[in-house]
Amino acid sequence: MSAASTLGRGTAADIGAFVPGPPVTQEPTAAGPLNGLTFAVKDLIDLAGHITGGGNPDWLRTHAPAVRSAPAVEQLLAAGATLRGKTVTDELAFSLEGVNAHYGTPMNPCCPDRIPGGSSSGSACAVAAGVVDFALGTDTGGSVRVPASFCGLFGFRPTHNAISLAGVVPFAPSYDTIGWFARDIATLAAVGDVLLPQAAPARVNRLVAIRDAFALADARIAAMLHDACLKLGVRDEIDIFDGRPDDWRECYRVLQGAEIWRELGPWITATKPAFGDNIAPRFADTADITEADVAHWGPLRGAFASRVRAALADGTGLVIPTAPSIALHKAAGGEEIGAFYQRALALTSIAGHTGQPQISLPAGRIDGCPVGLSIIAAAGCDRSLLDGARDWSLQLTTKTAT
Amino acid sequence: MSAASTLGRGTAADIGAFVPGPPVTQEPTAAGPLNGLTFAVKDLIDLAGHITGGGNPDWLRTHAPAVRSAPAVEQLLAAGATLRGKTVTDELAFSLEGVNAHYGTPMNPCCPDRIPGGSSSGSACAVAAGVVDFALGTDTGGSVRVPASFCGLFGFRPTHNAISLAGVVPFAPSYDTIGWFARDIATLAAVGDVLLPQAAPARVNRLVAIRDAFALADARIAAMLHDACLKLGVRDEIDIFDGRPDDWRECYRVLQGAEIWRELGPWITATKPAFGDNIAPRFADTADITEADVAHWGPLRGAFASRVRAALADGTGLVIPTAPSIALHKAAGGEEIGAFYQRALALTSIAGHTGQPQISLPAGRIDGCPVGLSIIAAAGCDRSLLDGARDWSLQLTTKTAT
Known part of the structure; x- marks a missing residue:
């Protein structure tokens, strides 16, 4: 698969996609189909040893570091992907805009004078800017789909409960999902191949x-x-x-x-x-x-x-x-x-x-x-x-x- | 539809199916397809003006009367059915046995020396004994299905989220459903016709x-x-x-x-x-x-x-x-x-x-x-x-x- 961006290449700091502080990085835990690909994770999803900040300073202040990473993150690391950072989210996932009063509005590289969409704003912008190859977000009422549309990306919201929400800050559980972004369909599908349960052949015909x-x-x-x-x-x-x-x-x-x-x-x-x-x-x-x-x-x-x-x-x-x-x-x-x-x-x-x-x-x-x-x-x-x-x-x- | 029982006819008091106290009854609020049928409701489902007891005296003591009835109950009353009582449940729905240390074990009319199954024990026994024509239960891990099997009844667990769980004590929300029992398939289906959303024709072929x-x-x-x-x-x-x-x-x-x-x-x-x-x-x-x-x-x-x-x-x-x-x-x-x-x-x-x-x-x-x-x-x-x-x-x- 091609991971090359056709968009301008920025850095996470340039565009405000990552949460404040030193970058949170992690090497792959095994080789696999995502070898060589980099990713970022919305700051509503647990990474072992780090506080999940939820886009709100009081949430950050009142929570302890996660004991373990969300299974979805572990699966990606075990498939060869390299974690490059945690991304800014609308506060506790509440909004489709991508405007965070505390951490700023990540820059939509396609149209910098416009909002990126949210709540998975930083994840979308980091992918759109070419900072990482793909990124995890969450989608309850459009928080992957809308920023994918606004930032010119492929975005995927899976079947509810198909991917475990363990280690994800709950919002509206009967609607919550983990989703993801990529610049090309091959990368989007490769991530799905790692995260999604096996299924019998079926076709959208x-x-x-x-x-x-x-x-x-x-x-x-x-x-x-x-x-x-x-x-x-x-x-x-x-x-x-x-x-x-x-x-x-x-x-x-x-x-x-x-x-x-x-x-x-x-x-x-x-x-x-x-x-x-x-x-x-x-x-x-x-x-x-x-x-x-x-x-x-x-x-x-x-x-x-x-x-x-x-x-x-x-x-x-x-x-x-x-x-x-x-x-x-x-x-x-x-x-x-x-x-x-x-x-x-x-x-x-x-x-x-x-x-x-x-x-x-x-x-x-x-x-x-x-x-x-x-x-x-x-x-x-x-x-x-x-x-x-x-x-x-x-x-x-x-x-x-x- | 025939509502006549082929089983021995008991009373709710005889078999311990209803919760203690005077019977909770309610007339239909309108005429409809369930005219003439009587029903009972598991004591995990709200009835306006009554405390939902949850099968546990401390739950009963620490909760206020429900302000309104669960929508499922309202729909049944508006379809012509008459409410005859609230039924005993295993404590807060936890068990498949139908044994409640506080309120007793409702009698399984088919085999009185055996358990009725739970947690919708009273609802199953009330229907099996012919006390009511149908009864609502809840089913998270089998709490309608198992007592239906044990008591010789038709039992139905609907698609998750097809019937609203508003007004039902939550247990394990991603598995919880409202289900029901009847002695004949016509009554079981008639209740479904009232409670289930309309759907395009489909067949199990x-x-x-x-x-x-x-x-x-x-x-x-x-x-x-x-x-x-x-x-x-x-x-x-x-x-x-x-x-x-x-x-x-x-x-x-x-x-x-x-x-x-x-x-x-x-x-x-x-x-x-x-x-x-x-x-x-x-x-x-x-x-x-x-x-x-x-x-x-x-x-x-x-x-x-x-x-x-x-x-x-x-x-x-x-x-x-x-x-x-x-x-x-x-x-x-x-x-x-x-x-x-x-x-x-x-x-x-x-x-x-x-x-x-x-x-x-x-x-x-x-x-x-x-x-x-x-x-x-x-x-x-x-x-x-x-x-x-x-x-x-x-x-x-x-x-x-x-």
């Missing part, structure tokens, strides 16, 4: 576009990704939201929020941490979610999941825009950010509510900024999705639609 | 027996269920455990235990509740599970799940014994109980690790005690499983193999 997901994207993105669909030979379209994408987003917001408060509320109440102005109100909101809210939205999650599963039957892959827009300007106002979340979370909830794997592929640029196209497959078809993406990424880079 | 699951059952059970497979037209067999059923059980024990301690440890530490002698050591064991244990078994769960998903492809249903034995004698010793758990948890973990739906059907009797046969389907195929079971239950009651 038919791609279907979700029409009402395309309708959530900016018009120029929808048009570009429509062309991408032609290159992929997509012929069929379905609707998934039944006219109510806001319900999918609100269902996610409520159920995720209730889980967040359950996981992190006791620590927040006891520690009274200083959160950035962009994050504090989000955590405060989770404390206000009621049992009635959860009782209302819980059954709807099941209904949404059921619908997605049915659409994925018989080897179907579902095609959607990864994000509704290109990366927002750093100076974007609250209204623009709000409108982004409203659409982005509906898109990311399609795979999220039901725990399906999703891959984001770079599909072109608008105003110089990357745009990602996503394909969702049935649970457990992670390897098929990574295999299929080898062809799809070639097709996307052809000049004309076939 | 082929049944495959898991050979190494049959090998875990007592010889006479395996022989009886082999005949049952012939009646169902099962022609193919596969192995699933790769020679290591103990790994599947141990993986479950560790990951479940870590989640239990995380959910209930803070309350146990603060309250120091009095648990029965059969339950106290189980909770104590969960406190001793280490991060290293979780790191070891977490990735294997993904591998096991992957294997089960692959076996379920293309509309396949997997056939296994629900439990490795008939109900144990109440006087069974520790060694016999331990051997039961070792095999039972391997069997129940097949659907558990990967969140697949499973139905248990009454398949005959040995020494007068019921034996259950289970079919597992792909996630989301809950309605297909209930539909298919109408035919299967007919086939199982024919006298000779076809």
Whole structure:
């Protein structure tokens, strides 16, 4: 596989991708298929002997060094990869923006005046800048998928529970996953080959576009990704939201929020941490979610999941825009950010509510900024999705639609 | 549907199925498909205005009345069903036996000198005795499936997260489900029709027996269920455990235990509740599970799940014994109980690790005690499983193999 970056090569310090302090490095523990590749790990994932900082100084201050590394990290080191650092995250994973009031905003090398996307911001930027070959992030509501789209990378969110979350700070456990970024599909798939469970051969043998997901994207993105669909030979379209994408987003917001408060509320109440102005109100909101809210939205999650599963039957892959827009300007106002979340979370909830794997592929640029196209497959078809993406990424880079 | 019991008719008080105190009853809130049917609810599921007792007096003492009922209960009342009571559970759902040191052991009407199975013991016994037409339980590691097998009932564990767990005491959330019991398949399916999300038509079109699951059952059970497979037209067999059923059980024990301690440890530490002698050591064991244990078994769960998903492809249903034995004698010793758990948890973990739906059907009797046969389907195929079971239950009651 080629690990050479086609992007400008920076250093982690240049772009603010790594957490403060001396770089955390570790040599491979064995030789293997990832020999010669370097990686970084989001600072929500344990590395033995280091405190997992979670993107918040009070979290760092109130936690002890990890006794052991997360199994995913151990597997990568045992496959020959070299660890080059721990990367900045949005505070405790809460945000899709990549703006951290304490540690800064890692630079999006594709468009430095725009946000990188988060919460796996440092991991995405470190890969995009060529500092490392791949990086681990976490993805609950889009925290790998969105920065992959914004930074022009391949990004992967696996089937829920396919990769152990041991050694990862919990956020909203029924949605949490470990995901990863790479600049090329070969590297992305090689990492999957190490981390993913073996599975029987299966194929994504038919791609279907979700029409009402395309309708959530900016018009120029929808048009570009429509062309991408032609290159992929997509012929069929379905609707998934039944006219109510806001319900999918609100269902996610409520159920995720209730889980967040359950996981992190006791620590927040006891520690009274200083959160950035962009994050504090989000955590405060989770404390206000009621049992009635959860009782209302819980059954709807099941209904949404059921619908997605049915659409994925018989080897179907579902095609959607990864994000509704290109990366927002750093100076974007609250209204623009709000409108982004409203659409982005509906898109990311399609795979999220039901725990399906999703891959984001770079599909072109608008105003110089990357745009990602996503394909969702049935649970457990992670390897098929990574295999299929080898062809799809070639097709996307052809000049004309076939 | 027929709600008439073929079993002896008892009362809840006679058999100790209901929690102490005046019966908790509630009229339907609307007319619907469950008109005329009565039900009971395991005392781990919230009913508005009542404290959810969790099978432990200290839990009852330290909790306030529920503000609202679990959505599943509300849906059943709105579909015309009448609530007749709250049923005894093993303490905080911890056990497959149905023995509660505080509230007694509900009587298994099929074999009163044997345990009913748990932890949804009272719900199973109330249905088996004809006190109610159906009952809700919860199933984390077999707590509906095993008592269904022991009490000669139809029992259903749905796809994980298909039915909201709002208003249910958490135990091991990544395995927890709400399930239910009925004496006939029509009632079991009617309840599913109310509680389950709508899904696209799908069919379980082929049944495959898991050979190494049959090998875990007592010889006479395996022989009886082999005949049952012939009646169902099962022609193919596969192995699933790769020679290591103990790994599947141990993986479950560790990951479940870590989640239990995380959910209930803070309350146990603060309250120091009095648990029965059969339950106290189980909770104590969960406190001793280490991060290293979780790191070891977490990735294997993904591998096991992957294997089960692959076996379920293309509309396949997997056939296994629900439990490795008939109900144990109440006087069974520790060694016999331990051997039961070792095999039972391997069997129940097949659907558990990967969140697949499973139905248990009454398949005959040995020494007068019921034996259950289970079919597992792909996630989301809950309605297909209930539909298919109408035919299967007919086939199982024919006298000779076809």
